[in-house]
Amino acid sequence: MAFIEIRNLFKRFKNVVAVNHIELEVNKGEMLTLLGPSGCGKTTTLRCIAGLEKPEEGDIVIDSKPMLSEGFVHPSKRGIGMVFQNYAVWPHMKVYKNIVYGLRLQRLSKKSVKERALEVLELVGLKGLEERYPAQLSGGQQQRVALARALVRNPKVLLLDEPLSNLDAKLREKMRFEIKSLVRRMGITAVYVTHDQAEAMVISDRIAVMNSGRVVQVGTPEDIYGRPANRFVADFIGTMNFLAGEVVRVLQDDAHAVYVRTEFGETMLCRTPHSMATTPGEKVYASIRPEDVEVFAAPPQSRENLVRGTIVHKAYLGNFLFIFVSVNGNLIRVQVPHHLPQEEGQELYLVLDPQKCMILS
Amino acid sequence: MTRGNILLATLLWSVIAFLVVYPLSILVVESFKIAETGTWGISNYLEFFEDAYYLKIFGNTLVLSTLVLLSTTIFGVPLSYILARYRHWGKTVFTALILLPIVLPAYAGVFAFIIFFGKYGTVNLLLMEMGLIKTPINFIYGLHGLVCIQTLHMLPFIALSLSAGFTNIDPSFEEAAEVEGASGFWRFFTVTLPLCTPSYLAGAVIVFLWPFTDWLTPLILGQVDYLPSIAYINIAYHFTDMHRKYMGIVAVVVSSAVCIILFLLAKWWVERKKYTGLSKGTTSEGRVIEPGPLIKVGSYVYMVCIAILVLLIPAVLGLAAFSRRWVFEPFPTYWTLDNFRLILLETPLLIKNSFVFSGVALFFGIAFGLPAAYLIVRTRVPGKDALDFVITLMLAFPGMAVGVSYLLAFWQAIPLATHWVIMPLALFARRLPYFLRMAHSSYLQLDISLEEASEVSGAGKLRTFLNISLPLLLKGVLVGVVMFFIMAFQEISTAIFLYRGGWETLPIGIYLNWHRGMEFGIAAAMAFLMIVVTFILLLIISRIGGGVLKAAWGPGGT
Ligand SMILES: Nc1ncnc2c1ncn2[C@@H]1O[C@H](COP(=O)(O)OP(=O)(O)OP(=O)(O)O)[C@@H](O)[C@H]1O
Numbered sequence A: 001m002a003f004i005e006i007r008n009l010f011k012r013f014k015n016v017v018a019v020n021h022i023e024l025e026v027n028k029g030e031m032l033t034l035l036g037p038s039g040c041g042k043t044t045t046l047r048c049i050a051g052l053e054k055p056e057e058g059d060i061v062i063d064s065k066p067m068l069s070e071g072f073v074h075p076s077k078r079g080i081g082m083v084f085q086n087y088a089v090w091p092h093m094k095v096y097k098n099i100v101y102g103l104r105l106q107r108l109s110k111k112s113v114k115e116r117a118l119e120v121l122e123l124v125g126l127k128g129l130e131e132r133y134p135a136q137l138s139g140g141q142q143q144r145v146a147l148a149r150a151l152v153r154n155p156k157v158l159l160l161d162e163p164l165s166n167l168d169a170k171l172r173e174k175m176r177f178e179i180k181s182l183v184r185r186m187g188i189t190a191v192y193v194t195h196d197q198a199e200a201m202v203i204s205d206r207i208a209v210m211n212s213g214r215v216v217q218v219g220t221p222e223d224i225y226g227r228p229a230n231r232f233v234a235d236f237i238g239t240m241n242f243l244a245g246e247v248v249r250v251l252q253d254d255a256h257a258v259y260v261r262t263e264f265g266e267t268m269l270c271r272t273p274h275s276m277a278t279t280p281g282e283k284v285y286a287s288i289r290p291e292d293v294e295v296f297a298a299p300p301q302s303r304e305n306l307v308r309g310t311i312v313h314k315a316y317l318g319n320f321l322f323i324f325v326s327v328n329g330n331l332i333r334v335q336v337p338h339h340l341p342q343e344e345g346q347e348l349y350l351v352l353d354p355q356k357c358m359i360l361s
Numbered sequence B: 001m002t003r004g005n006i007l008l009a010t011l012l013w014s015v016i017a018f019l020v021v022y023p024l025s026i027l028v029v030e031s032f033k034i035a036e037t038g039t040w041g042i043s044n045y046l047e048f049f050e051d052a053y054y055l056k057i058f059g060n061t062l063v064l065s066t067l068v069l070l071s072t073t074i075f076g077v078p079l080s081y082i083l084a085r086y087r088h089w090g091k092t093v094f095t096a097l098i099l100l101p102i103v104l105p106a107y108a109g110v111f112a113f114i115i116f117f118g119k120y121g122t123v124n125l126l127l128m129e130m131g132l133i134k135t136p137i138n139f140i141y142g143l144h145g146l147v148c149i150q151t152l153h154m155l156p157f158i159a160l161s162l163s164a165g166f167t168n169i170d171p172s173f174e175e176a177a178e179v180e181g182a183s184g185f186w187r188f189f190t191v192t193l194p195l196c197t198p199s200y201l202a203g204a205v206i207v208f209l210w211p212f213t214d215w216l217t218p219l220i221l222g223q224v225d226y227l228p229s230i231a232y233i234n235i236a237y238h239f240t241d242m243h244r245k246y247m248g249i250v251a252v253v254v255s256s257a258v259c260i261i262l263f264l265l266a267k268w269w270v271e272r273k274k275y276t277g278l279s280k281g282t283t284s285e286g287r288v289i290e291p292g293p294l295i296k297v298g299s300y301v302y303m304v305c306i307a308i309l310v311l312l313i314p315a316v317l318g319l320a321a322f323s324r325r326w327v328f329e330p331f332p333t334y335w336t337l338d339n340f341r342l343i344l345l346e347t348p349l350l351i352k353n354s355f356v357f358s359g360v361a362l363f364f365g366i367a368f369g370l371p372a373a374y375l376i377v378r379t380r381v382p383g384k385d386a387l388d389f390v391i392t393l394m395l396a397f398p399g400m401a402v403g404v405s406y407l408l409a410f411w412q413a414i415p416l417a418t419h420w421v422i423m424p425l426a427l428f429a430r431r432l433p434y435f436l437r438m439a440h441s442s443y444l445q446l447d448i449s450l451e452e453a454s455e456v457s458g459a460g461k462l463r464t465f466l467n468i469s470l471p472l473l474l475k476g477v478l479v480g481v482v483m484f485f486i487m488a489f490q491e492i493s494t495a496i497f498l499y500r501g502g503w504e505t506l507p508i509g510i511y512l513n514w515h516r517g518m519e520f521g522i523a524a525a526m527a528f529l530m531i532v533v534t535f536i537l538l539l540i541i542s543r544i545g546g547g548v549l550k551a552a553w554g555p556g557g558t
């Protein structure tokens, strides 16, 4: 059984529905990320798990213990650690006091409190800063204090709400790996909230993509990227070209091979193995990622999904080129890993690899 | 740093030098004058601090201050928590009622309490009628009564600053404590309250200083052994006994020094301690919670009790105002408009004086305050911080110090005190910070780019001020204007030293009527009239925007 179970969770603020009947499971020792655009209800979901919000409906079970249905369990009794988006490091206490605050509430000897605190300080790399006030720390250090404070009591569950969003880009990347390895090592079950898809990909074992109060898809980073459940997920994670069209034929012998008539005027073959089942006449989007489009100067021999287009714009992004190609007036984004001799305004041929081309609704 | 700004700064500084620095220095200088010989020396101070009587008085005042602070804190902490955190019906009404004493003159409260809780006041008479007691209970004559009355008067200052503190704490600080396993009281005492100390202190210092300023309440209650009261008696009653006069001046200087020092200490500490908010990314308007039924009922009862005590003041004064011969009866039996006839028809001078003096003072206040606010917020003229500092300091100066110093300074060398203009001038000097703070804080909220856009479009500084800044500042400035007027209207501590026959204002009329005889009716009617005027002005403020008021009076508004 899952370690955290969220059952039919519903939470509204006056007339805004923030969380709309969510079902979600988090397995023991895994890091699950709630990912979604701003305002989709990630923070609210996390706060419901922490007990900082009281949902109107549903239940949350942590380690087989219901938090709501058998009486509301106060946040202080849930055995969780939480890292707040703004850290919430108490400005009137020194680092050490901040960290041992929760330990002091347990009946522990002074000595073991100190030992545990030093252990955690060492773990997050804050040794020697115990006697500082938060105002004397950098943003990154404050972030570590918040992390240490959340970890010090060996919580069953660690909740993190965009813990890295206030850090600069370099530090953010470094901390991603640190948090991940730390949580792995300690074997804590963690729920991580972010709206940064790259961060989610790096840090999570599984990702739950949310949109306007609902969970749209749950899966490993590879699942979410490679097999998005719908257009929203595909668009939110990475970049995707959507070609609006209509299904014209589904091959009888091979259910995964579907022909779609698109705005390009051409019929496209989509044969990704996990495509959703469709019937002819259905309005769908043939979708392909920019890196799955191949580029040719001259038309290659007998390839499926071959189209001709004009380069509208070339964008140099350092490690690769991003080109915008107009095909019959529709723009398609293509990522090319190397130098491209053609200039803007010139023609080229594109092959939309049928194996990578998927059908989304 | 343009020439115009420097000119303006010079002008404002001359006004301050003439109306604040000069008279207050004269006050200090005079306190070193030795009555017997007419020479100068520190013997007055030596005597003050060696005389067991003055030391006792000093000690009394400290004790009173401590007790008032203690009781306002004990009552204020739950009150502010209720106001700031619980979601309940009638929040605005209760907040308004509880803050009311800020604008009610202190002496109005004393009179009301004497009538209601006095030896043969309503409560005692009722209790005796019911046969519960034989002899009257002494509710108010004594230290306990002083503490009660001053607590009621000062409670709003604590409530205002603490509830601002409770509201402004980033909710995640408390949530983090709850997640860490702390709940209820433990969280409150380890996280919430410590985070509020800076805002608490801002209010606490005002409360603590009040007994060093308030000479009238002890006097009316017949308790004169406090520093300001003894100073008043020495100066006002014994003007011919030069020695007592100088001891009185020393007492004024000592209490002013206490006020200034404590005020500065608190200001310094608050600014050092103010926890810079790192809060980002939370959608909350502070933490407002739905209390459980028990707590809800409890907090209503609590708020209603305090609100009743506050409302007692206008209610009792109203009863007294519309009646005569209200003695030895729990409630008046003879109803009449005589009191008002006397005030309005036979001596309308007092009302006229009050309006004229406050109005002229207000005119000075605006003419000085707006340019001063501009100078302090928007320019880098040297000395502008010092200007701000001196004006803010006037908040802490006892009114008596201003009155006495004007009397000393504008008598012989500059005989201004023989012209009625001294009255509005003194009111202006005393109440200036009230207007300036308001103008100042609305100026701070005015985005400078709006003004810059006007200058880029080719408007000069003055035109920009008139066309852009002033209309945008108007709301805050209007609230400041009304606030200033209310405070000037009820001013007595300064005016009592400066008035001459024909210059009496309403507050002075109240005082004199009480002083001359035991007929409360006229004094009560005057106080009631003042409360009515104040109410109307308050109504105007709340129409303009009570939020502005709160923003400017919250801690750290300067
Ligand atoms: N205390 C509140 N009162 C009213 N509405 C709220 C409150 N908290 C959240 N909401 C609303 O609920 C919805 C979900 O908010 P939530 O904070 O969970 O979003 P989020 O996914 O965390 O967004 P972000 O990425 O911007 O942090 C939003 O529409 C928000 O405006």
Ligand SMILES: [Mg+2]
Pocket: A042, A043, A044
């Ligand atoms: Mg959020």
